[in-house]
Amino acid sequence: MTEPAEISSLTLNRLSLYLRCLRQLQDAGTTHVSSGQFAQHFELSASLMRKDLAHFGEFGIRGTGYRVDDLAARLTTLLGLDRIHNLAVVGMGSLGSALARYLSFNDKPFRIVAAFDVDGRKVGHKIGHLVIHHSRDIPEVIPQTEAQIAVLSVPASAAQQCYEDLTVSGIEAVLNFAPTQLKQHPAVRTKSVDFQINLEELAYFLSS
């Protein structure tokens, strides 16, 4: 009813999605919405949305629906997006730089506090106001920062080593972009974003 027993990834990801959609409604000036209208507009499931929300309590008004501002605010708090989370980016190749740039827009609840690369030509240079450290110094530098989450955007061949350096440096979570199956550390929450596998899935269904 009130407290998260153990919430599934799928539900959590949808909650993020709902919040994003609610913000679109806010921008459009919509103040109230029912689960049915919401589902139709964004091509989602109304009953699933209600079930997802039910994990955390009651958010709506029977007979009326949901107040957009209220639901958005409550989801923001619930997901912890009213706090700033500090990130370390490991691997400042083109992907790492793109992610860093994207995350540096400061209306977001994420802030980059450390950057690493193995390339001697990049080390010491600045990206924004941030010095790039050598990857070998991860265990030394991370504890001096408040970084909780690491974004791992190194080549597949270097990913496992970097991952392990991060785990010993006290990082709490890792978002991996390297196309490799990491041997996971149980105390570090780890997710992979694997665009290659998604592309291969699409390719499978093509006619020719």
Added chain:
Amino acid sequence: MTEPAEISSLTLNRLSLYLRCLRQLQDAGTTHVSSGQFAQHFELSASLMRKDLAHFGEFGIRGTGYRVDDLAARLTTLLGLDRIHNLAVVGMGSLGSALARYLSFNDKPFRIVAAFDVDGRKVGHKIGHLVIHHSRDIPEVIPQTEAQIAVLSVPASAAQQCYEDLTVSGIEAVLNFAPTQLKQHPAVRTKSVDFQINLEELAYFLSS
């Protein structure tokens, strides 16, 4: 037994993953592997792997396991990765450029045949040997190429419009990187890679 009834995304994604792992074994010189050894080495499930493969036939030898080369070859064919698939990249910002660069390594079964952006300073310039077209010309240019899959890496605000232009131009599949819920076209297979939502999931579980 033999023919794909209707294969799930989850199974398909794992098949891609198995193939990737098998290639690591090939590089290490391993010629034979049982599902148990494989699962232990890569932290996967042995019985699930066998079930996944069972969708497509029999691949192993009872009492022995799998021949690495053979299984890798059969998965490659099965997933259609022995053919080249042509891509269009829409949105040549830092993310689109990073993806383009990554995909241009030519041992991969993907080849970029068209690139688009709205930025007048980029249009007409070349990325590698490829001219960047204006996004408004998508419906005109795409049919002249053999592009089957589009990679959509534009800002969220432009994603829906670009998506629709792509669908009318005859694209068969879209891999969306924009953090927005697309209104999907039924004839176009569409997947989203949403790194923001994954990051928010990690943030949820952090202590402070």
Added chain:
DNA sequence: CCGTGTGAAGTCCTTCACAGCT
């Protein structure tokens, strides 16, 4: 005897359908 291939069991996730609140 070992490991695959596979029905059956179990678990997790989604949809249905309706009681109850507004």
Added chain:
DNA sequence: AGCTGTGAAGGACTTCACACGG
């Protein structure tokens, strides 16, 4: 009357456990 919140039904995915082939 309309819509939420929710038990119960249904479906999808994973794990179990063992018959069978090598």
